[in-house]
Amino acid sequence: MDKYETTPEVLNIAETCAASISIDDLVALCEDPNIPPPLQTSKKLTYGQIRGSDALRGRLASLYSTRVPSPLSPDNILITPGAIAANFLLLYTLIGPGDHVICVHPTYQQLYAVPESLGAEVSLWKLKKEKKYIPDVEELESLVKENTKMIIINNPNNPSKCNKLEFLLIDTCTFRMLVG
Numbered sequence: 001m002d003k004y005e006t007t008p009e010v011l012n013i014a015e016t017c018a019a020s021i022s023i024d025d026l027v028a029l030c031e032d033p034n035i036p037p038p039l040q041t042s043k044k045l046t047y048g049q050i051r052g053s054d055a056l057r058g059r060l061a062s063l064y065s066t067r068v069p070s071p072l073s074p075d076n077i078l079i080t081p082g083a084i085a086a087n088f089l090l091l092y093t094l095i096g097p098g099d100h101v102i103c104v105h106p107t108y109q110q111l112y113a114v115p116e117s118l119g120a121e122v123s124l125w126k127l128k129k130e131k132k133y134i135p136d137v138e139e140l141e142s143l144v145k146e147n148t149k150m151i152i153i154n155n156p157n158n159p160s161k162c163n164k165l166e167f168l169l170i171d172t173c174t175f176r177m178l179v180g
């Protein structure tokens with residue numbers, strides 16, 4: 001990866017992430033010309049705010065409040081260094097010994113390895129090539145147990161890239177039957 005990631009003319013066709021962009025590209029996405037630039041070089045580099053900067057949390061809250069009836073409060077927003085930390089906090093908060101977790105597979109290893117490391121029993125909801133890697137809800141039914149606490153879905157799926165969301169259209173009755 002080190003050898004080829006930034007090599008000119010090399011086209012990375014195995015990448016699982018969105019294409020990388022520069023800070024200039026990011027700034028160009030901002031529609032409000034009055035927003036100060038993201039890098040303030042005169043600002044002292046203190047430890048920072050534990051839950052993420054108030055300014056960032058406030059802006060994200062307003063971004064995600066534009067089309068909803070009740071605005072989101074910055075208190076509902078927590079900044080983490082990457083999705084990996086957000087996933088860990090969520091799993092560490094909700095999962096423990098005695099819990100059962102269902103996780104699609106294959107997927108990003110953290111999603112099934114962390115619940116296991118926290119003492120939970122993990123069942124893999126296996127994606128199949130012949131089903132175009134779309135999770136099969138009937139198979140999910142056979143995996144659910146009395147103590148199932150979490151069903152982990154990764155969409156778009158890494159590594160298959162399947163992004164078909166139709167399987168999520170589980171009607172309310174089926175869902176109640178699944179989760180009791």
Ligand SMILES: Cc1ncc(COP(=O)(O)O)c(C=O)c1O
Nearest residue numbers: 016081082083084085108154158
């Ligand atoms: C499904 C999935 N979740 C989480 C992560 C981690 O994301 P981040 O790099 O933002 O910590 C990745 C990274 O590839 C991923 O594929």
